[in-house]
Amino acid sequence: MNIVHNKNNLIFLLCSIGLIVLPHFRNLPAAISAFFYLLLGWRFIGIWKQNWLPGKPGIFLLSVCGLALLYSQYQGMLGRDAGTRLFIAALALKLFEIRSERDLYLITYLAFIVAASQFLYEQSLLMAAYILFVCCVLLATLISINSNKPQTGAALKTAFTIIVQALPMAVVLFILFPRIEAPRWMLFNERHQAKSGLSDSMEPGSITSLGMSDELVFRVKFTGALPPPAQRYWRGPVLSRTDGKHWTQAANMEFRQLDKPVFKGLSYQYTLLMEPQDKKWVFALDMPAEYSLPLSRNANYQLITSAYPDKRVEYKITSYTQYNTGYITHAEYEDATQLPGKPSGKIKQLVSQLHGFDGTPDIFIKNLLNHFRTQNFHYTLTPPLMEEDPIESFLFKTRYGFCSHYAAAFVYLMRTAHIPARVVTGYQGGELNKIGGFLEIRQADAHAWAEVWLKNRGWTRVDSTAAVAPERVERNINMERFVSGNAFSLAPTSNTAQEVFNWLKQARQLWGNVDYNWQRWVINYDNRNQARFLSSLGIPDIKTMIYWMIVITALLTLVLSWFLLHQKQKNTDRALRIYNRFCKKISNRGLLRGSGEGAKDFAERIKIKFPESKGDIDQITEIFIKLHYGKNATSDDLKALSKYVALFKM
Amino acid sequence: MQNDIRDLLYSANRIILGKPYKIRLALCCLLARGHLLIEDIPGVGKTTLAHTLAKLLGLNYQRIQFTSDILPADILGTSVFDAKNHEFKFHPGPIFNQMVLADEINRATPKAQSALLEAMEEQHVTIEGVTYPLPNPFFVIATQNPSHQIGTFPLPESQLDRFLMRIELGYPDHEAERQLLKGQNRHKLIQSLEVKLPSDHLLSMQQSVTEVYVSNALLDYCQAIISFTRTSPDYHYGLSPRAGLALLNAAKAWAFMDQRDAVLPEDIQAVLAAVAGHRLRSGDNDSEAIVAPILAKVAVL
Numbered sequence: 049m050n051i052v053h054n055k056n057n058l059i060f061l062l063c064s065i066g067l068i069v070l071p072h073f074r075n076l077p078a079a080i081s082a083f084f085y086l087l088l089g090w091r092f093i094g095i096w097k098q099n100w101l102p103g104k105p106g107i108f109l110l111s112v113c114g115l116a117l118l119y120s121q122y123q124g125m126l127g128r129d130a131g132t133r134l135f136i137a138a139l140a141l142k143l144f145e146i147r148s149e150r151d152l153y154l155i156t157y158l159a160f161i162v163a164a165s166q167f168l169y170e171q172s173l174l175m176a177a178y179i180l181f182v183c184c185v186l187l188a189t190l191i192s193i194n195s196n197k198p199q200t201g202a203a204l205k206t207a208f209t210i211i212v213q214a215l216p217m218a219v220v221l222f223i224l225f226p227r228i229e230a231p232r233w234m235l236f237n238e239r240h241q242a243k244s245g246l247s248d249s250m251e252p253g254s255i256t257s258l259g260m261s262d263e264l265v266f267r268v269k270f271t272g273a274l275p276p277p278a279q280r281y282w283r284g285p286v287l288s289r290t291d292g293k294h295w296t297q298a299a300n301m302e303f304r305q306l307d308k309p310v311f312k313g314l315s316y317q318y319t320l321l322m323e324p325q326d327k328k329w330v331f332a333l334d335m336p337a338e339y340s341l342p343l344s345r346n347a348n349y350q351l352i353t354s355a356y357p358d359k360r361v362e363y364k365i366t367s368y369t370q371y372n373t374g375y376i377t378h379a380e381y382e383d384a385t386q387l388p389g390k391p392s393g394k395i396k397q398l399v400s401q402l403h404g405f406d407g408t409p410d411i412f413i414k415n416l417l418n419h420f421r422t423q424n425f426h427y428t429l430t431p432p433l434m435e436e437d438p439i440e441s442f443l444f445k446t447r448y449g450f451c452s453h454y455a456a457a458f459v460y461l462m463r464t465a466h467i468p469a470r471v472v473t474g475y476q477g478g479e480l481n482k483i484g485g486f487l488e489i490r491q492a493d494a495h496a497w498a499e500v501w502l503k504n505r506g507w508t509r510v511d512s513t514a515a516v517a518p519e520r521v522e523r524n525i526n527m528e529r530f531v532s533g534n535a536f537s538l539a540p541t542s543n544t545a546q547e548v549f550n551w552l553k554q555a556r557q558l559w560g561n562v563d564y565n566w567q568r569w570v571i572n573y574d575n576r577n578q579a580r581f582l583s584s585l586g587i588p589d590i591k592t593m594i595y596w597m598i599v600i601t602a603l604l605t606l607v608l609s610w611f612l613l614h615q616k617q618k619n620t621d622r623a624l625r626i627y628n629r630f631c632k633k634i635s636n637r638g639l640l641r642g643s644g645e646g647a648k649d650f651a652e653r654i655k656i657k658f659p660e661s662k663g664d665i666d667q668i669t670e671i672f673i674k675l676h677y678g679k680n681a682t683s684d685d686l687k688a689l690s691k692y693v694a695l696f697k698m
Numbered sequence: 699m700q701n702d703i704r705d706l707l708y709s710a711n712r713i714i715l716g717k718p719y720k721i722r723l724a725l726c727c728l729l730a731r732g733h734l735l736i737e738d739i740p741g742v743g744k745t746t747l748a749h750t751l752a753k754l755l756g757l758n759y760q761r762i763q764f765t766s767d768i769l770p771a772d773i774l775g776t777s778v779f780d781a782k783n784h785e786f787k788f789h790p791g792p793i794f795n796q797m798v799l800a801d802e803i804n805r806a807t808p809k810a811q812s813a814l815l816e817a818m819e820e821q822h823v824t825i826e827g828v829t830y831p832l833p834n835p836f837f838v839i840a841t842q843n844p845s846h847q848i849g850t851f852p853l854p855e856s857q858l859d860r861f862l863m864r865i866e867l868g869y870p871d872h873e874a875e876r877q878l879l880k881g882q883n884r885h886k887l888i889q890s891l892e893v894k895l896p897s898d899h900l901l902s903m904q905q906s907v908t909e910v911y912v913s914n915a916l917l918d919y920c921q922a923i924i925s926f927t928r929t930s931p932d933y934h935y936g937l938s939p940r941a942g943l944a945l946l947n948a949a950k951a952w953a954f955m956d957q958r959d960a961v962l963p964e965d966i967q968a969v970l971a972a973v974a975g976h977r978l979r980s981g982d983n984d985s986e987a988i989v990a991p992i993l994a995k996v997a998v999l
Contacts, residue, residue, distance in 0.1 A: 624915075624999055643997040646963035676999075678960045679911040 064185040087140040173566040227575040252452035261491040269486035270318040279369040282331035284474030286348035288383040298383040311368035333367035373506030384468035404465030417515040427517035451513040455496040458512040468501035484561030623675035706894040716874025730951035732862020733838040744841040748799040756893035757796035764806035770813035800840040804850040864976035910950040911960040
């Protein structure tokens, strides 16, 4: 049957193309997806109803439609999105032009390109597995086009075998092939993935419900010991300016960049893998001591990256949880004691009641925390709205709030007592992935705390939320459930439910671990990592690496060919090997034994050409025949053959 | 013993000129206990060859001329009423001879053909419930006109398989033809031939042929040939297991005639065209061309 009209082949091809475009659904405008799948469906029906397919004018019209659609959606032909859409539209149109075998190949190759273009959008492990599967189906299509008896199962099996065989080569290429950093304007950005996490300002009074997403922000793997949970503060932007409701960062952040705090206690070394972000903040463990480019530190001890934050990047950082920042600068003092107007009488009264004006800062802090703890303050994620005078209404009326409320109120009261204080935002805690041994910090771990400047101790962290809800800090329970859930309990009652719960948790951690390693070792293997890895192998530059690649490819080829040759030789005995040596000697003189030529015939032929060696040829042939085909051959014959062949000269 | 073979071949070559290889194949077929099919146009010496061999081997010989109206009874024999003893007496037909020449076998109807071929296979004849064994040695040489000639019933593949070998004699070359034209009457020459290989010798030789050694290396080659015919697009169907056995038996006989106690790939190659040709493509009578791809493509070592 004609390959082009073989129904099986066509069905297979169309199905695999449908599978390939499927994940593009999320990136494509609906109109183009609809265009593609409509045409695919039409072509599918066309397998049985040949005359329903459009003729040449029809295809031309469809092409014009497709181009118009592309133009209307993108208004151009350059860039990742436009390119992918162009390919997909072209693939759909090409389906109507299957006239010869060549067209089938063309479509298959186009489909491979479309499959690969998916990696410009998403590079997760699951997507990689899916694309590999799709490639397997496409390969199977190619195989069934090429075989005269198309059998889906057998073709898939062959395709699978081919892919498995290709994997070692792919690994070598992955490690060694020069990795080219694509220009920014080109394809490889993950901007759509960049997530806005923390903002650079806060206004606790205007929020009535704090959404807590489960989304990953960064992952941290410590080389040594982990800091205790109560010390896991991941430092973000520092907010020191306020107008009473709104808190923002100070304008001047250039000072203090060069001085170093005095670090004490244990050091923690870790690698921090940031998920794509839209801000350049890197949330280091409070307080970062050692870091390398592209990281730098601003005046508030917050790490900033100069690289593009919308890529997943890994940083190596060393932090100390105990530190002394020493002096306070004039600008810092200005910012950290700034208040919008005069505090109200009520607040002043509270401060003096807690010995803010007459006691030492230590006593005031202790009293204030105690005040939070004992005066019926509550932690909630759904606080009431506090539009007017948020701090006053929080302190004296509502007494319900989340970390930002507590931090803001704390700082405000500190400043009323003329103690420099500021709000620090960032993340707190993080879930330990027991399988991978790393911490996962999610958006739900976002936190705000206060920092006061104390004489001889420098900037000191005070977490006022901990006074109200110590669980938030110490045990790192998902607050949403903890706070609002009276019906929900973390410990399921029945044993099976417990088991299922544990199992689910373990599965999630396992997957988290696999994903973390995939991100670290595969996706993040860029040119810098490659250079680092290769130089650890003693390969300093690309030139050497290309040599290495050639050497490895040659070695692989050699090993494979040796294997193939050896496999053939395994079936034959030693006599044959010796006889082949004899044939080799003769072939040096221009006489080659045909593969269908027996030893006896060959001997007759070469005796005509070399009558002077007649005796030797006869002897060797006779012993070889005896060894190979006779029944009473001895090891002496083998030795004799070996000897004669070695002595044989022409 | 080997001298007998050489003498026999020498004498035969004097009668049928310029065909030593074909004569050798015919004798090889005999030693391997197979039957021989000679396919050629009339007058190239098919009958002469059969007659010569019978004479040289001292076998009693009968010729059956197949025609379109021949009946099975004409071949196998029939029971005739004996008036003297008042009973039916079996009169054996021409098949009860050590060497039978079935001339122009494809002129007969399929019914008559199959009567002969069944007897060849079974080595006995059953008529009216009584089984009569055929003599030993028993050797059938059938001749066949090329099937495109008028008035022929070509033998089907299943019947062709009964013949160990199919050979073509072909025209003699220029030199042989000249000698033939100059020489004596072939009939008289045949009459003057002496027995070179008596049947008890022949039987013991047939036994010796089965004892020729076959090594694993040779079996590899043999199987490679068989599987090649089954997978190669050159052939519509491959060699059957029976054909494989036939090939090996013929090769053993060839090795024996060459005074060797082990089979070589060359032996297989020598008999391959004759043994496999008609089994691979029955319509085509150029056996050498049929097996050429095998000889070229299947590796010997």
